Amino acid sequence: MTNDIIRARDVHAWYGSSHILHGIDFNLKRGETVGLLGRNGMGKSTLIRSLLGHVRQRSGTIELQQQDMSRARPFHAARLGIAYVPEGRGIFPNLSVRENLLMSARAGRNGTTAWDLDRILDTFPRLAERLDNMGDQLSGGEQQMLSIGRALMTNPDAIILDEATEGLAPLVVAEIWRVISLIRHSGLAALVVDRNYRKVMEQSDRLVILEKGRVVLQGEAAPLRDDPTQIHQYLGV
Numbered sequence: 001m002t003n004d005i006i007r008a009r010d011v012h013a014w015y016g017s018s019h020i021l022h023g024i025d026f027n028l029k030r031g032e033t034v035g036l037l038g039r040n041g042m043g044k045s046t047l048i049r050s051l052l053g054h055v056r057q058r059s060g061t062i063e064l065q066q067q068d069m070s071r072a073r074p075f076h077a078a079r080l081g082i083a084y085v086p087e088g089r090g091i092f093p094n095l096s097v098r099e100n101l102l103m104s105a106r107a108g109r110n111g112t113t114a115w116d117l118d119r120i121l122d123t124f125p126r127l128a129e130r131l132d133n134m135g136d137q138l139s140g141g142e143q144q145m146l147s148i149g150r151a152l153m154t155n156p157d158a159i160i161l162d163e164a165t166e167g168l169a170p171l172v173v174a175e176i177w178r179v180i181s182l183i184r185h186s187g188l189a190a191l192v193v194d195r196n197y198r199k200v201m202e203q204s205d206r207l208v209i210l211e212k213g214r215v216v217l218q219g220e221a222a223p224l225r226d227d228p229t230q231i232h233q234y235l236g237v
């Protein structure tokens with residue numbers, strides 16, 4: 001049995017007549033954290049959105065949990081245990097923190113309910129203090145925590161975080177990275193996109209770098225951390 005939660009081969013994607021992804025191969029294995037890097041507009045979000053079925057105009061082979069996703073719709077990915085925290089969050093503004101969390105609660109594919117309300121509130125003490133506040137009364141950082149909390153409440157096998165720290169104050173950013181590290185060490189697989197490439201390198205087992213819709217570098221994170229010359233070259237930093 002393969003260990004891949006996500007397995008994609010030769011993925012192309014288009015927005016109208018703009019050809020954005022040009023034949024991408026990508027894997028996410030059980031339990032690993034992959035950092036997806038690349039300068040602005042290189043196709044990171046488009047790759048994620050294509051893998052999950054949000055981009056209609058796509059081709060190639062995409063399998064989630066060994067199931068063919070070529071015709072699948074976004075809710076299939078969620079059902080297969082792949083939780084997505086999109087750029088710009090996605091919470092219910094008119095529901096309380098508690099309601100937001102409880103409405104996402106469900107057992108994982110293997111029946112686990114390891115992530116329940118108590119564990120989320122232990123993980124995010126800020127949410128515990130705001131349980132009865134409405135989503136739209138939260139700060140940006142609290143909304144982001146809630147969005148991650150909602151994803152974890154589904155007891156997924158993998159979580160995808162696209163720019164989870166974008167636009168947040170430094171203390172909140174540090175808090176989100178603490179949780180990303182905790183998620184990583186909990187055994188859940190993760191795919192992480194973030195502008196802070198140093199943090200991504202530090203928190204990933206493997207790195208994938210995109211340039212103009214192609215994978216230009218991928219490999220174990222440790223050697224790339226030790227010698228970041230290539231990373232600097234591709235990221236222009």
Ligand SMILES: Nc1ncnc2c1ncn2[C@@H]1O[C@H](COP(=O)(O)OP(=O)(O)OP(=O)(O)O)[C@@H](O)[C@H]1O
Nearest residue numbers: 015016018020038039040041042043044045046047
């Ligand atoms: N909905 C859309 N319609 C048309 N073009 C799009 C759309 N979304 C993204 N693009 C274009 O596709 C290309 C890849 O964008 P994408 O958002 O995937 O990049 P990214 O690597 O995630 O960068 P960023 O960090 O800026 O989000 C860019 O040229 C962008 O302008």
